[in-house]
Amino acid sequence: MTLGISINVGSIGLCLMGFGEPLENTEIPQAGSSLSEEMDRIGAAVKDILARRSANRRDVLGVGLAVAGHRMLESAFNCPLPLAHWSLIDLAPLLGAKLGLPIWADNVARTAALAEAIFGVGREVADFAYIAHLHGYGGGLVSGGMPFRGSFGNAGEFSVLFGQQDYEERPAPSLLLRHLHANGRPDLTLKDLKSEDLAQWQGVAEWVDRVAPAHNRTVNALCAVFDPALIVLGGELPHSLARMLIERTEINNLPRHGALRDVPKLAVAEVIDAPGAIGAALIPLFETVL
Helix, strand or coil, X not given: CEEEEEEEXXXXXXXXXXXXXXXXXXXXXXXXXXXXXXXXHHHHHHHHHHHHCCCCHHHCCXXXXXXXXXXXXXXXXXXXXXXXXXXXXXXXXXXHHHHCCCEEEEEHHHHHHHHHHHHCHHHHCCCEEEEEECCCEEEEEEECCEEECCCCCCCCCHHHHCCHHHHHHCCCHHHHHHHHHHCCCCCCCHHHHCCCCCCCCCCHHHHHHHHHHHHHHXXXXXXXXXXXXXXXXXXXXXXXXXXXXXXXXXXXXXXXXXXXXXXXXXXXXXXXXXXXXXXXXXXXXXXXXX
């Protein structure tokens, strides 16, 4: 068995996986600013999930740790402000000592892309891009069926496409949440939105229209640089919003000699429950067995 742990703004996901098959997913709240306390809670959650399966830690091959943020070192990340206490710290030794298990670390958007490659719509193609609408706006690239990380481990950081002047126009769920709070729904969380059909909600179509140019910039950058067969909209993005963005997609494809080039299809992610943790649980298998 392997374990996957994903550190997201607002939630910590855990996945216990058999040999390539998720056995159980669970989630605990991410809150506070104490790294040691959150690691203690992760340790307790790991103990619980193993107990429910009548398993011991010696049955676990290793742990994949997925963290929201830019990769700085092998297991250090520069995270969003709510995860500042997880930032710029070599996490693998700390969590490894807590759990007594080997740790492999990666960005949560790339582990979500890996989950989609193995269990989702990405099974149909060898090369695809995954846009991870989590708290922020990032993603992952899968090339030849394997994650492509780049020289510094940050391939797929789509927010880099945007300067400070248009950073607020990205289709990031945290910005959607802020917009909905301002439109009379102050108590909503991202988790509340996941299964909702938002198409008729006040202010949603307006927000989608506003962020569509940024969405199209990302799609066209992927077409130009990566040339994938498929672009998947995933992360915490509700399916209703993903479909609205797909409807507004405009791919630059001017005809030459009367012919158009091939362009990628767009699809909604199929792995919707804890994709980052599921993908993270695959990392020890890829690193040691597969």
